[in-house]
Amino acid sequence: MRGMVAVLRLRTVLQVGLLVAVAVLLGGCLIPPEPETTEAKATFGLYIVVLVMAAVVFIGVEGFILYSAIRYRRRDDRLPAQLHGNNLVEIIWTAIPTVIVLVLFVLSISALGTVQAKSDHPAVTVEVDAFQWQWTFRYRDDDNNPDNDYSVTGSAAQPPVMGLPVGVPIRLLLHSQDVIHSFYVPHFLIKKDVIPEPEGQPENQLEFTITQAGTYAGQCAEFCGNEHAAMRFTIQAMEQADYDAWIAAGRAGKSPPPAAPSGAAVVDLSAHNIAFNTNSLQVPADQPFVIRFKNDDAVQHDVAIYDGQTELFKGAIVDAGASFDYSVPAIPAGQYDFICTIHPTMSGKVVAQ
């Protein structure tokens, strides 16, 4: 008799153990990316607490259901006791979820305070301008003249890079030119919708303080039309000194150095009077390179590379007087065409060796 009880107990322990193992395994797939802002750390902490609570509820309920299903399976035709209910039990199990959700609510609201905290004087303010289907990041500076601000506009082939310093509060002002987009950085565990605001309405803002230098991928999270999936961007978080150099370079030459992969070959190209300065570009084959493009013209230009009809690369449009470093992916050895897609008469050959 005692032996049987022990066997039953062992089996129960094994079953529960198995469930716990499965739950831990699944839980491992449910951990968010390493949080890289002060705000994200608060969210991460909250999430882990909630995940543990969820796991306890999950194991408890599923375990109970499995146990009942096995223990009380039909063995004969005898009718089990017809239990209709019990008010005390009902009150208890109304109270249990009430307590759980209240705890969750209080924890959430306290974390929300951290996540939504506003600083009086953010160190960097970037205007994020979303449009179908890319981003413009415009860095505000002190001269109150937006024309002098450094800005970068991305393209599908070359998503924009937002350089930011670590350790200081950063504020993003979110504007949309057309439909609703959403600015999302998974490593910051946050997104905020970018909404075309009616006149006079305040724009959405996002504030955070990055804790770790690194490169973080981001993309649009609100479905915004055909090329929604292509609305990607990168945040490059740097130490303050590196950031200062980066933004200074950006403001001076409007071509920020970190955008070029270090060690890549750089070829110069410029445009003037609706013509490129050369009709032949010598580039290395099979490795990425950078076209340092300087637009000395009065109109916009861009650079695209074609293999016959196949587009290999298409760069962002560069405003009159601006410069841009195009990072071009590796192309095999051979001859290709490069053109300005706005002015197809501007063309030349790319020779990759």
Add this chain to the structure above:
Amino acid sequence: MTAEPMAAVARHLEPPHPEANRGLAIPLVGMLLFIASEVMFFSGLFAAYFNARANAAGHEWGPPAPASELEAWPLAAILTIILVTSSFTMQFGVWAIRRGDQRALRRWVGVTLLLGVLFIAGQLYDYSQLGFGIGDGIFGTTFYTLTGFHGAHVFGGVVGLTILLARASSGQFSAQNHVAVEAISFYWHFVDVVWIALFSILYFLR
């Protein structure tokens, strides 16, 4: 496939007895529920109107520049009187048939129908005088959507009244059997109430 003649006869001798005869008649319950859904429909449109108003806080709220006042409001007031009156005439019709007075029912339903048609004609005239359209800013959009959908409901009521009048003329209603008259009257009163809300909000809420 289970039907044998005897069984079928037995079934018809012994129908189930739904407790249908307590409280409101089934069609009236249905009409009230339908009206509840209509209330939610207009609530959605009113919510859009108030949302736009709230967003316009600080700006001028009203029709675009040339017609900066709803100058036709005296006409709207006349329309209001017409529709409110028609609610009364409808109710007189209901009371008449409860007494079994078929002639009075026909008369009152006829008058109500006439007033309904008059309202629609007046509203269309009003539209032609306003000087702004549905595409002229958020006020124009909400104004025409609200009044337009109300007008469409009045038109639905007019169709119902026409059928009612035809049935009344062939003597289909009596003191005991007139649930359709009651149902249409519920709907007509509802349309009237919506108009009163529209009129006070669009023309007088500043």
Add this chain to the structure above:
Amino acid sequence: MATTTLSPQAESYRRSWVLDWLTTVDHKKIGILYIVNSFLFFFAAGLLALVIRSELAVPGLQFLDAPTYNQAFTMHGTIMIFLFVVPMLTGFANYIVPLQLGAPDMAFPRINALSFWMLPLGGILILSGYLFGGAAAEGWTGYAPLSSNAERFSAGVGTDLWIMGLVLVGTSSILGSVNFITTIFKMRAPGMTLFRMPIFVWTVLVTAVLILLATPVLAAGLIALFIDRNYGGSFFDPASGGNPILWQHLFWFFGHPEVYIVILPAMGVVSEILPVFSRKPLFGYRAFVYATIGIGLLSFSVWAHHMFTTGKVFLPFFAFMTALIGVPTGVKMFNWMATMWRGSISFTTPMLFAIGFITMFLIGGISGVILASPPIDFHLQDTYFVVGHLHYVFFGGSVFGIFAATYFWFPKMFGRRLNERLGKIHFWIHFVGFNLAFFPMHSLGILGMPRRVADYDPNAGWTIYNLISTVGAFMIAASVIPFLINVIATFINGEKVGDDPWEANTLEWATTSPPPPHNFDTLPPIRSERPVFDLRHKHDAEHLHDGEADLVAPEGGQP
């Protein structure tokens, strides 16, 4: 088969069966029409799901371009929700509710037929966009201004057809709900008090109230959308004083109750099946009813939790109300657990799907409570976590409930039971495929993969989860094969099982299978929420074998 003849001469008046089905006002036939129609749309939208999952299996655009992909997920979502899950449950309710109430039909049989016929029409309108330059492609939520500005963002009639189709489908639901509420309040048999109504009827009642009050608001929003697109309106146009967020308020004021419209009747189905196969009454009947009403009431105050990242809603209020909705849901879960506890459980196919429902819906419920926390939602909103969550509710919940109902009530509708062996094969492939398809989506969302993307970064670490999910999706599709074989084989040569094969509790089992056109010849006395159980065990207890004096034995007809 279903035209009942009063006398042999009436044979000559029998119309062709096609015309009979097209013009029927019998709630049972309309119910079956609903169910067949819904299954057809289920297969169509399921094919679209396979297209989506195939494209996402690995990164890169394989065989769709972005616009085609966007149309596919928009149609998938719209069809699954509006033309499969809701009408499917409406179909079962149509068939079962009058029977469970002891009523001869619905309150308004002709309006019932009208409600049904609007559905295929609406569905065809929505899908017909494919014939006119492309279906709607703004997602089933159709956010403005993407959907509202036809000139700039969403040219083509696909979106207009989508709007018109949805207005039709919505009108159908509203008329249906008027019919259900009236039927439930006015058509109950003598003795059938409100608190003796089967739980399924209660859930249908609350669902109908939600439809009645929520759907018109969607209709208002859709009409505003149509006016913006076609008549120069500016409801949602920020440039001329409109507000794009208004659409989200109108949509989710409908859309969140819609979630409960989809799940409550499935909960009702499960609450019918668990007691039958545990051979115990539902534990805490009244608590369950109050919890259902509570969910219905709360569902109107939580819509903005879909809008936490818009920055335009008051977070604490909506977070609190949303978390609160976990309480009545938790009460239901405990009641189901207690119903199985110390029961006598047999694992028939309907029972497997019902247990599948409570185990899977639990996951959807937990992930829902997680999403109710605003900071966590800031990370997970609009990612695949939400896609996983909603499929654990809609598929793990409602679709498991739909299959449970199909296996459970099939013998009532046709007098034959679906094959149990094939049913269990169906269940296990379905169950495993479901979890493979949708559990990895939680991981994807937590890692940051946004929803509604045709392509994704190959370096983001998302590929393996996507691949598993695609395998799961094809398993779900494969599970439909044994089901279809089962249905066909059962019609040809299925086991005839009499009127009450499951030894069930509620009134639909007190009549023949299938029931006669007028439903009941005689009704047993109704003294509890389990009149047929009482009848069966009255005989047991009193050792009476001559009970036919005033009662029709539920097994009657096949002695």
